[in-house]
Amino acid sequence: MKVFKEKTPLQSAVKAEKSQGKTLGLVPTMGALHHGHISLVKQALKECDRVIISIFVNPTQFDNPEDLERYPRTLEQDIQMLKQTHENLWVFAPTANELYGENIASEHFNFDGLEGVMEGKHRNGHFDGVGTIVKRLFTIIKPDKAFFGEKDFQQLQIVKKLTEKNNLPVEIIGCPILREENGLARSSRNERLTASQRNQAAFIYKTLLKTRELFGTKSAEYIEDWVISEFKKQPDLVLEYFEIASTRTLKKTVSKEKDEDYRAFIAAYAGEIRLIDNIALTN
Incomplete structure (x- = not known):
């Protein structure tokens, strides 16, 4: 396994x-890898000759400085997990200065309204940060x-x-959500x-499954009211938003x-931890 900290030697190797x-696949991550990330890596290995995993906690996509500070940074464990997945992966783990230089700031993007709803409404500037880092990674590598999980479905659509x-000239591949037991x-x-x-927190997915069942016969407004009322019965979960939307x-x-x-x-909170999830309601 090769680990690159700087973009110039990586670009030479890619060239x-x-x-x-050889075809090249990218799995962009912020580290703290889990089996969901590994499922993306495995899909990339099926479709590409060479797979690169970027590990970078991107400061420009956090609207809450405390959330950025608390985000786990586990590079050595991440590398070990990747080694167990495949011995010939490449890792790109740059510093913020390597990617941004002295000016760590976002570009501004127009995503035709995709950025102004749900996560964009509740996380100011988040998708400008996402767009900035993804564009830079695509330009460098x-x-x-490139492979993205459907758990962050809004992000997936924005990257497309x-x-x-x-x-x-990058094909964006959406990969199914991997779930705990x-x-x-x-x-x-x-x-x-x-x-x-x-x-x-398992209640979140149970609610989504019931939503899919109700969607065949009930209106979106009825389902939204039902979800809000069900979350009010959960003392340890706080609903931030529930929406049925066009994919x-x-x-x-x-x-x-x-x-x-x-x-x-x-999107819901379990204590201070913010969790998101989604489910397809139609094929």
Whole structure:
């Protein structure tokens, strides 16, 4: 396994690989790797000759400085987990100065409204930070394919829009959500949950499953009211938002359209830990 801390030697290595006609896959992460990340790596290994995992806690996508400070940084453990997955992976683990220089700031993006709802509404500047770091990684590494989990479905759609609007020659691959035994979507934040909170948080996925069941016969407004009332019965969970939205526009659904695909999205707090999840309501 090769670990690159600087972009210049990585770019030289990438150029050598591409000169041999090899396809390159990128799995962007912020570290604190778990089995969800590894599922992305395994998918990338199936589709590409060479796979690079970037590990970088990106400061520009945090609207809360305390959240940035608390975010786990576990590079050595991450590398060991990756070594156990495949012996010939490459890791890119730069510093903020290596990627941003002296001016650690976001570009501003227009994602045609995808950035202004749900996560964008509740996390100021978050998707400008995401767009900035993803664009920089794509420019440095020039992958043929990049792999993102559907747990962050809004982010996935925004990255697709980023590549489209900036004419970046990268195919974006969305990968299914990997879940714990109780249904909780795997996340680096889960490690900060107590055992009790982890059990309680399983309610999020149970609610999404029931939402999918109700969606066949009930209106979006009815389902939203039902979800809000159900969360009020959960003393250890606080609902931040629940929305049924078009998968294409991410706009909140008022009435169901025949040819539209929909997903349900939840953000909730277990104590201080913010958790997100979603589920497809139509095929």
